[in-house]
Amino acid sequence: MPAHRIGTILTITGALLTPAGAAFYVLPGPGLPLLVLGLTTLTAGLATLTATRRDRTSSPHSDRNRELT
Numbered sequence: 001m002p003a004h005r006i007g008t009i010l011t012i013t014g015a016l017l018t019p020a021g022a023a024f025y026v027l028p029g030p031g032l033p034l035l036v037l038g039l040t041t042l043t044a045g046l047a048t049l050t051a052t053r054r055d056r057t058s059s060p061h062s063d064r065n066r067e068l069t
Contacts, residue, residue, distance in 0.1 A: 008045070
């Protein structure tokens with residue numbers, strides 16, 4: 001599985017977990033671990049997307065890489 005797809009999956013998962021954790025944090029329940037997990041997953045996904053975007057555009061063969069993906 002390409003790193004770009006992993007970053008997308010992590011970002012979407014983090015974007016869904018973060019509001020759920022915030023809602024559980026406001027309501028009575030164990031929301032802090034879910035909120036932290038959501039923010040961590042979101043951050044990791046965005047960092048992965050940023051790193052893979054830099055790899056795609058900064059390589060000397062970026063035109064060839066665009067044709068292959």
